[in-house]
Amino acid sequence: MTAPAGAPPPDDPVLSEALAWYAHARAVFSGGNEVQLLRGGDALFPAMIESIGHATHEVWLATYIYGDDVAAQAVSAALVAAARRGVRVRVVVDGFGSLHALAALRERLEPAGVALAVFRPTQRWWNWLQPGQLRRLHQKLCVVDGQVGFVGGINVLDDRHDLNHGWGDTPRLDYAVRVQGAVVGPVEQTARAMWTRAAFGRDWRDEVRQIARSSQPMARARRLCDACASRCGAARQEASRRCAAAGAGRFVVRDNLSQRRSIERSYIDALRRAQQRIDIVSAYFYPGFEFRRALLAAARRGVRVRLLLQGKADYRFAALAAQALYDELLAHGVAVFEYTPAFLHAKVALVDQRWATVGSSNIDPLSLLVNLEANVIVDDRGFAATLSRELDRDFAVSREITAPVPVAGWRRWLRRGFVAWVARLYLRAAGAGGRY
Numbered sequence: 001m002t003a004p005a006g007a008p009p010p011d012d013p014v015l016s017e018a019l020a021w022y023a024h025a026r027a028v029f030s031g032g033n034e035v036q037l038l039r040g041g042d043a044l045f046p047a048m049i050e051s052i053g054h055a056t057h058e059v060w061l062a063t064y065i066y067g068d069d070v071a072a073q074a075v076s077a078a079l080v081a082a083a084r085r086g087v088r089v090r091v092v093v094d095g096f097g098s099l100h101a102l103a104a105l106r107e108r109l110e111p112a113g114v115a116l117a118v119f120r121p122t123q124r125w126w127n128w129l130q131p132g133q134l135r136r137l138h139q140k141l142c143v144v145d146g147q148v149g150f151v152g153g154i155n156v157l158d159d160r161h162d163l164n165h166g167w168g169d170t171p172r173l174d175y176a177v178r179v180q181g182a183v184v185g186p187v188e189q190t191a192r193a194m195w196t197r198a199a200f201g202r203d204w205r206d207e208v209r210q211i212a213r214s215s216q217p218m219a220r221a222r223r224l225c226d227a228c229a230s231r232c233g234a235a236r237q238e239a240s241r242r243c244a245a246a247g248a249g250r251f252v253v254r255d256n257l258s259q260r261r262s263i264e265r266s267y268i269d270a271l272r273r274a275q276q277r278i279d280i281v282s283a284y285f286y287p288g289f290e291f292r293r294a295l296l297a298a299a300r301r302g303v304r305v306r307l308l309l310q311g312k313a314d315y316r317f318a319a320l321a322a323q324a325l326y327d328e329l330l331a332h333g334v335a336v337f338e339y340t341p342a343f344l345h346a347k348v349a350l351v352d353q354r355w356a357t358v359g360s361s362n363i364d365p366l367s368l369l370v371n372l373e374a375n376v377i378v379d380d381r382g383f384a385a386t387l388s389r390e391l392d393r394d395f396a397v398s399r400e401i402t403a404p405v406p407v408a409g410w411r412r413w414l415r416r417g418f419v420a421w422v423a424r425l426y427l428r429a430a431g432a433g434g435r436y
Contacts, residue, residue, distance in 0.1 A: 033181030060191035065155035117198035152176025170342035311338030
């Protein structure tokens with residue numbers, strides 16, 4: 001019996017292989033990737049603009065904040081030029097993070113044919129009455145022609161511009177990566193999914209029509225729904241071999257479906273395996289119990305553990321939450337540094353001489369349990385060495401905390417209890433369940 005017109009075969013190897021990564025709570029490595037570390041928007045935006053300038057088919061971009069400064073306008077100009085030469089360009093922005101620039105974005109992008117979608121809009125007060133409004137799109141993704149991807153913590157915003165504190169002379173500390181190879185596929189799928197979700201199913205209409213017209217509509221729908229779970233066994237068997245390949249990388253997301261704690265699990269697995277070194281850079285740091293236990297256990301067994309956190313706080317409560325943990329961290333031998341030259345927005349980590357991650361996820365309840373996040377994890381000595389050199393520079397210009405700010409015992413415990421209570425309250429309001 002032949003399959004209905006337009007339907008994928010029951011065991012489509014291309015579709016199965018492309019979607020198999022999402023079926024795993026712990027993402028699967030793929031070898032042969034090229035990963036380039038990019039420090040700040042000064043490195044990221046020219047690289048993105050160059051890739052977009054060579055686009056021939058399509059561009060996908062998803063971001064939390066899309067600004068309207070000179071740096072953001074340069075990216076917009078590249079997107080507009082691509083759309084005008086016939087490239088399919090899709091941009092999705094978060095309705096809260098990009099609220100200030102939405103009108104300017106629509107005016108700049110849409111007349112040229114760039115499709116702009118807003119994830120969970122907040123322009124009207126009643127938008128906040130909708131369920132899930134606290135769960136924001138925090139990913140920063142760009143994919144060009146399915147060949148080149150950009151993933152990191154950098155919003156489409158000048159590094160010297162802070163929306164709450166204005167302009168400064170020194171760029172904020174932030175990182176992204178430029179990737180090529182098998183890892184680009186999952187990045188593109190995620191960007192597509194975010195755009196489709198924000199556009200309220202606009203891209204699903206043709207597929208729904210095909211299913212309805214199919215001679216076997218239920219079978220076709222089942223194949224589409226189950227595609228991401230196919231070939232899981234083969235993928236698991238290949239995982240160990242691929243981990244050792246040069247340029248081995250994986251793309252991992254945090255969402256509210258099957259990947260609820262994938263980023264957190266990836267971190268914890270790496271911490272538990274650490275033998276020599278752990279460096280974590282996080283703008284907002286308030287890890288849960290299991291994460292803290294793995295971090296402290298590594299320090300106790302002799303691993304050098306360093307944390308680089310904000311020294312120039314953009315949100316006072318976030319800084320207070322991290323500082324509430326200083327006593328515990330320092331008592332177990334964790335070295336804590338605060339970055340003081342500028343605002344810190346980076347979300348990167350390095351474990352031993354191979355494992356590294358760069359992405360959008362902070363180590364706090366919002367990133368690990370609420371928001372939609374995306375990281376690239378790299379298992380490669382060359383990339384780890386490059387990141388190590390950059391992080392050593394960052395630690396060298398930071399202030400080491402040798403003792404926490406002196407606070408009376410009962411006040412210290414009261415402060416920590418207050419932070420924990422606020423975190424639990426926010427998680428409950430956001431509908432996040434499970435232990436943290």
